Amino acid sequence: MNMCVPDSLRFRGLLLLASLLSCLNLFCRGKLPSEAGSSNPPDKGSWTIYTPFDWAHDGNPVYGNFITVYSDGAGADLKQQVCELAEQQFSDIMLEFQFENTADFIFPPGYNRIDIYINRFHTENIAWAYWGGFLITIRVEPLDTRWQRYLNYTAKHELVHVFEFLIEGKIDLFADVWFKEGLAVYLADPETAGFNPVDTVAELDAWIARNQDHPDQGNPIAIHRQSDFPPNADRTYYYLMFELAIRYLLDERGGMGSLDNVLDLMYDIRNNIAFESSFEDRFELNMEEFETEFYTRLRTYLQ
Numbered sequence: 001m002n003m004c005v006p007d008s009l010r011f012r013g014l015l016l017l018a019s020l021l022s023c024l025n026l027f028c029r030g031k032l033p034s035e036a037g038s039s040n041p042p043d044k045g046s047w048t049i050y051t052p053f054d055w056a057h058d059g060n061p062v063y064g065n066f067i068t069v070y071s072d073g074a075g076a077d078l079k080q081q082v083c084e085l086a087e088q089q090f091s092d093i094m095l096e097f098q099f100e101n102t103a104d105f106i107f108p109p110g111y112n113r114i115d116i117y118i119n120r121f122h123t124e125n126i127a128w129a130y131w132g133g134f135l136i137t138i139r140v141e142p143l144d145t146r147w148q149r150y151l152n153y154t155a156k157h158e159l160v161h162v163f164e165f166l167i168e169g170k171i172d173l174f175a176d177v178w179f180k181e182g183l184a185v186y187l188a189d190p191e192t193a194g195f196n197p198v199d200t201v202a203e204l205d206a207w208i209a210r211n212q213d214h215p216d217q218g219n220p221i222a223i224h225r226q227s228d229f230p231p232n233a234d235r236t237y238y239y240l241m242f243e244l245a246i247r248y249l250l251d252e253r254g255g256m257g258s259l260d261n262v263l264d265l266m267y268d269i270r271n272n273i274a275f276e277s278s279f280e281d282r283f284e285l286n287m288e289e290f291e292t293e294f295y296t297r298l299r300t301y302l303q
């Protein structure tokens with residue numbers, strides 16, 4: 001199942017063309033490319049300002065078109081590999097949203113590139129997206145198959161968040177947890193990371209049965225904020241349920257929405273419209289209704 005590409009030949013053709021073009025144009029190198037302007041990058045990477053991790057880097061970043069890859073000690077090959085992968089994935093995301101106007105991105109003040117920081121040696125095992133980039137933990141190099149799959153999935157997941165940050169242009173993402181995480185999992189494709197998406201009524205019923213004791217019976221739409229997760233929640237499975245909610249919304253047999261609607265919603269948030277009212281407007285679906293009817297709607301959808 002290829003969930004990240006809408007099922008249209010025209011779109012597949014576009015994607016292929018853009019992949020080829022961006023392969024030809026792809027470059028990641030040890031000096032800031034002149035096309036990006038002659039100004040030197042700021043002294044402090046954006047993660048030192050927009051995350052709790054004020055980490056130093058080794059002074060040898062690798063520069064791509066949009067992206068700079070920093071690290072506390074990853075080798076040049078790993079930085080290069082992450083840079084090329086992330087450049088490709090970010091252009092794939094722009095294509096999926098049919099978004100070309102990069103001048104419309106709102107970067108944090110003083111920054112104009114996406115910063116990625118490869119955490120090789122700090123103890124925190126994190127993948128953390130913020131306004132301007134993301135941090136990713138990688139413990140081995142060269143990458144074995146398992147770490148390669150982790151990187152392929154995680155980089156795309158975090159870049160979807162970064163895309164959303166750059167459209168919304170704010171220090172936080174203001175969409176509900178189920179929505180923003182579902183979107184990132186959906187576009188990164190859980191199968192890339194070796195997870196099976198929820199796609200049968202039996203799996204849905206098993207999840208509801210496992211969550212009988214929780215007031216919301218594991219209803220993903222009830223997770224508006226981080227604090228809404230029940231204690232000891234199976235977050236991995238919640239994320240798969242978030243993905244199912246987004247897949248439903250964007251499916252012709254489901255909510256009949258599109259990534260256009262998602263992009264419009266991000267712009268609404270840029271314009272300080274509350275997530276809930278933008279959601280109702282863009283998907284023609286009341287949020288409370290969607291939450292109440294979620295299991296009924298999804299049971300029909302998965303049959």
Ligand SMILES: [Zn+2]
Pocket residue numbers: 157161180181184
């Ligand atoms: Zn995420």
